[in-house]
Amino acid sequence: MFDWLVIGGGIHGCTISTYLIKHRKVQSEKLCIIDPHSEPMARWKRNTARISMQYLRSPSVHHIDVHPFSLQHFGKIAEEHNPFYGMYKRPSLQLFNEHSDKVIFETNLTNSWHRGLVTNVQKVMDFWEVTTEKGEIIRSKNVIIAISVNEQLLIPDGAEELAVESPNRVHHIFDDNLGDLTEMRAPIAIIGGGITAAHLAIKMAKEYPGEVTLIKRHPFRLHDFDSDPGWLGLKRQGPYRKVKDYTIRREQIKEARLKGSVPRDVLHKIKRLEIEHKLRVVDGEVNSYITEQEYLRLNVNSLSIKVRNVLLATGFLPTRPGEWVEKLIEAENLSCANCGYPIVNKDLEWCPHLYVMGPLAELEIGPIARNVSGARQAAERIVSSL
Numbered sequence: 278m279f280d281w282l283v284i285g286g287g288i289h290g291c292t293i294s295t296y297l298i299k300h301r302k303v304q305s306e307k308l309c310i311i312d313p314h315s316e317p318m319a320r321w322k323r324n325t326a327r328i329s330m331q332y333l334r335s336p337s338v339h340h341i342d343v344h345p346f347s348l349q350h351f352g353k354i355a356e357e358h359n360p361f362y363g364m365y366k367r368p369s370l371q372l373f374n375e376h377s378d379k380v381i382f383e384t385n386l387t388n389s390w391h392r393g394l395v396t397n398v399q400k401v402m403d404f405w406e407v408t409t410e411k412g413e414i415i416r417s418k419n420v421i422i423a424i425s426v427n428e429q430l431l432i433p434d435g436a437e438e439l440a441v442e443s444p445n446r447v448h449h450i451f452d453d454n455l456g457d458l459t460e461m462r463a464p465i466a467i468i469g470g471g472i473t474a475a476h477l478a479i480k481m482a483k484e485y486p487g488e489v490t491l492i493k494r495h496p497f498r499l500h501d502f503d504s505d506p507g508w509l510g511l512k513r514q515g516p517y518r519k520v521k522d523y524t525i526r527r528e529q530i531k532e533a534r535l536k537g538s539v540p541r542d543v544l545h546k547i548k549r550l551e552i553e554h555k556l557r558v559v560d561g562e563v564n565s566y567i568t569e570q571e572y573l574r575l576n577v578n579s580l581s582i583k584v585r586n587v588l589l590a591t592g593f594l595p596t597r598p599g600e601w602v603e604k605l606i607e608a609e610n611l612s613c614a615n616c617g618y619p620i621v622n623k624d625l626e627w628c629p630h631l632y633v634m635g636p637l638a639e640l641e642i643g644p645i646a647r648n649v650s651g652a653r654q655a656a657e658r659i660v661s662s663l
């Protein structure tokens with residue numbers, strides 16, 4: 278029997294595990310982290326590597342360790358040339374990952390790692406029984422659900438038919454089955470107007486200069502962060518916590534999230550590539566297409582764009598993650614808002630000894646819930662309630 282079991286070993290799962298261990302709320306042998314990957318934070322590392330993201334968008338005080346300046350101190354001894362970028366000291370991806378690996382090593386999280394996919398969670402007397410896809414049953418006194426929406430790939434309406442008709446030529450950038458992008462045949466269209474699309478466009482334009490078109494529905498939205506920094510603290514969270522109607526909270530989250538936005542440095546790189554004719558940027562939607570033997574012709578406004586491959590950088594479906602959570606909700610009579618997301622207390626407890634983090638905690642934490650800062654705040658709330 279474990280004391281704590283964390284479902285999902287991404288940034289959120291690793292942050293709470295680190296907090297539990299470093300605050301001495303659990304011993305390594307009494308902690309179990311279940312995740313289908315072979316190592317911690319695998320999905321994060323794969324997704325960010327795939328788009329060759331150089332620097333994180335978030336500042337250096339956002340990381341998986343307990344002490345806020347842990348990453349900054351680590352950066353000082355790093356051998357990397359430019360480990361931080363700009364006034365917010367945004368860490369390089371390499372530094373962030375090396376620091377995470379160091380924290381994971383210090384806390385011996387791999388000792389608590391159990392490779393598997395959770396398919397069911399049920400209460401038995403005063404503990405939880407967690408079942409994996411292999412039929413294993415693991416028992417724990419407390420459970421934290423730290424899964425994300427990152428597996429729910431969003432294919433936009435205009436591209437659905439195209440993706441079904443030409444599955445070998447149209448791919449979501451975070452698709453598990455997507456092969457090596459450097460072996461893809463150009464010309465290539467990238468669909469999407471946010472930071473993922475921008476990073477991807479920079480990568481692909483360097484790989485295939487003059488053969489990449491970025492197609493986006495709206496002009497670039499320039500914002501340093503993906504929500505106003507006031508949401509990190511009481512300035513915005515204070516009034517938000519006073520809102521008792523969860524439909525209004527959901528509306529506020531939607532409004533606060535600066536979806537499809539890019540920070541200045543990334544936009545500068547895009548503009549430079551455009552000026553150098555290495556990248557074409559088109560504002561508009563694919564309203565029709567023609568499939569040919571070798572090419573796809575995408576009709577955007579009055580343009581016909583001839584490509585061999587289309588990459589969708591269109592994000593994730595916002596629906597509540599984890600199909601198996603439905604059964605748990607019914608069995609334990611757990612509260613959910615109209616949007617389907619959990620209503621939890623301020624300690625992120627959905628019912629006694631069952632906690633949530635990440636998107637599942639967003640009605641309590643607010644628009645930053647999915648980010649690294651949200652992971653830290655969630656971990657602080659859970660640990661300080663123990």
Ligand SMILES: Cc1cc2nc3c(=O)[nH]c(=O)nc-3n(C[C@H](O)[C@H](O)[C@H](O)COP(=O)(O)OP(=O)(O)OC[C@H]3O[C@@H](n4cnc5c(N)ncnc54)[C@H](O)[C@@H]3O)c2cc1C
Binds near residue numbers: 287289334
């Ligand atoms: C390209 C990109 C760049 C980003 N950059 C930033 C940034 O700079 N700053 C920032 O603050 N945020 C950033 N984010 C947002 C956020 O921090 C990341 O999405 C981060 O990966 C979220 O961590 P997570 O642990 O919630 O999710 P994930 O990394 O997706 O981890 C969840 C884990 O849960 C596992 N899981 C799912 N279902 C089950 C199950 N049934 N049983 C067991 N395990 C399960 C998954 O396999 C996965 O390993 C970025 C996101 C993306 C996509």
